[in-house]
Amino acid sequence: MFTWARCLTAAKQNDWQLIWPTWQSFKPKNWRMNPYDHRTYSDLFNPTETYVTGLRKPLYLARHRWVPELYAKENEVTPGSVVEFRGMEDMFAPFRYDHELVYRELLRIARPQHLGAFEDSNLAPIAIHVRRGDFANRSSYEDIINTHNSMLPIEWYVEALQAVRSATGQNTSAYVFSDGTDAELKPLLELPFVNRADFGSGLGDMLGLARSRLLIASGSTFSMWGSFLGQVPTIWHPGKILQQLLLEHPEHEIEWARGDGLPAWVADILLNDPVK
Helix, strand or coil: CHHHHHHHHHHHHHCCCEECCCCCCCCHHHHHHCCCCCCCCCCCECCCCCEECCCHHHHHHHHCCEEEHHHHHHCCCCCCCEEECCCCCCCCHHHHHHHHHHHHHHHHHECHHHCHHHCCCCCCCEEEEECCCCCECCCCHHHHHHCCCECCCHHHHHHHHHHHHHHHCCCCCEEEEECCCHHHHHHHHCCCCEEECCCCCHHHHHHHHHCCCEEECCCCHHHHHHHHHHCCCEEECCCCCCCCCCCCCHHHEEECCCCCCCCHHHHHHHHHCCCC
């Protein structure tokens, strides 16, 4: 999605024609480590009239000169060239200020079966994203803080939710989004008014995160996408704010350590803000 979003915003800025991405992916590690989401991306999106598709796509790719994204940024591109976008370098930075364009276009191309979060009339105000799957269980707190793709202790999520509820003075309901097992999530799921959410796919769950009023995040780019798309106030584990994502209220994304207090805006958002 990072590659697509950079391409989308660059095309908008330069008045380029978009070629429909090749979304399909197969990574053996995902099948081995993450039984809940193999991330093949084959059934998430449908192209709109904005994109070059069908037989025209291979014709465009075969006939025209390809230039790398970096070259296109620094040089004038000859009409008829194909600008190639790859990877997730700089993550959200290239399109952070194009949030509305990216979110609007994502909803346009998402297949209807992945939009269940917009049909849930009782969407819980708090979303908790617990990443397991291919994340590693680190041996020390320092390793968790300093190493990417680290599994966070389930106790941190529990205490973060309890701190939020203490700040609001009520058992605000929460949805848990996770690729973990019920056994791994048991300390969370045993809390009152906490339920596991499942909107049918990784994309559906990401949009569920985006519709929440407060996100307790996992430290993954999946959590980052939910926070960015919905501009959701977010609580991160120490060391896990990798980029600032919120435009109007950057102070609404914080790192929180077990035992710390919470700022007043947490209660204000949950007690006063309407559901998105």
